[in-house]
Amino acid sequence: MNSQSYLKGFAAYLKLERSLAQNSINAYINDVEKLFQYFEANNKDITLNTIKLKDLREFLIWLNDLGAEASTQARVISGIKSFFMYLLQEEIIVNNPSSLLETPKIARKLPDTLSVHEIDLLIGSIDASKPDGMRNKAMMEVLYGCGLRVSELTDLKISDIFEESEFIKVVGKGNKERIVPIGATALKLIKIYMEEVRVHATIKRGNEDYIFLNRFGAKLSRIAIFNLIKSLAVAAGIKKSISPHTLRHSFATHLIEGGADLRAIQEMLGHASITTTEIYTHLDRDYLKTVITEFHPRA
Known part of the structure; x- marks a missing residue:
């Protein structure tokens, strides 16, 4: 079987018709x-x-015997199903053998988050007097304040900022x-970085x-942001294992705990499904208890 020719066509399909990012294509x-x-x-x-x-x-079964976790198996099944859908669409195969393939059930793991105090410690650990200090402060404020993915932060452009209306594209x-929406603090730090630091680059x-x-x-590269956050956590004395996505989780969780609407958060996070937002915005027990106490007629 000449698998490489089929994989090449599949990669083109994922890029052109599914508009997937290169990292996602490689994973498939x-x-x-x-x-x-x-x-x-x-x-x-x-x-x-x-x-x-x-x-x-x-x-x-072979994957399972190799020690692949349920989450890994589920991802592999997703890739295989997409592959056979592509083959069927291109009339390379007549029947889709993966249509009845079952995905293993995965326990929904609640993501780690930082408290507001820990966010303050993280950003406060940045030395603004250093050459890259103001840039790093602005990046952390945007990452947390807007709930961005790391690639969305690195790809953010000057032309994407609408300062007067306080929005970013x-x-x-x-x-x-x-x-x-982007907050006044993040906008202020971006302006300082642009006018006092970036202008000299x-x-x-x-x-x-x-x-x-x-x-x-x-x-900046994605890995540079990952490394920066790891070093900031050490400097701030935060023992949790955190990444850029931790700030995104924290953004959503803090909004939910403050009473924000889940649909609005879904829009801001850019989730296609509300169920994805529910995973990212886990609610603590105290908040759930407050909701029941305030709104349930039998509370």
Whole structure:
């Protein structure tokens, strides 16, 4: 089976028709490659049109025996289902063997969050007197204040900021645009960074519109943000294992605990499904108790 030619076509389909980011495309391709690796490892003489549901179920057993967690198996199944949908759409196969493939149930893990005090400690640990200090303060305020994904922060452009109306335009997953409010503190720090720091940078060609730049005048990488937050947590004495997404979780959780509407938070986070927002915005027991006490007629 010439798997590479099919994978190449699948990658093009994901990019052009599904508008997925390159990281997501790579993940899908890797998941489908696991299936081909299974066939090869078990000497299965098989073609795309002869793959049966039982073959896919045996593959999942193989994955499980290798120690793959339920969440990993679910992701792999999602990639395989998309692959067979592509093959069916392109009329490469006649029947879809993955249509009845069941996804393992996954326990919904509540994400780690920081308290408002911990957020203050994190941002307060930044030394604004250092060359990159004001940039870092502005980035953390935007990341937490707007609930952005790390890639949305690194891709944020000067032309995306509407200072007078206090909104920013964010390009999220699948190149979907959304409008998110931005607070006065974040806007003030961005302005200081732009006027006192960034103005002196030698900007690399093609990066003129990106707000946050590295010392080489190019837009920051995702890994740079991850490393920054890890170092800030250490400096602030925060023992939790945190990442840029922790600030996004915290943004949503603090809004919910303050009484914000879940649908509004869904819009600001850029979630296609409200169930995704519910996972990100877990509610603590005290808040749930308050809701029952205040609003239930039998409380």
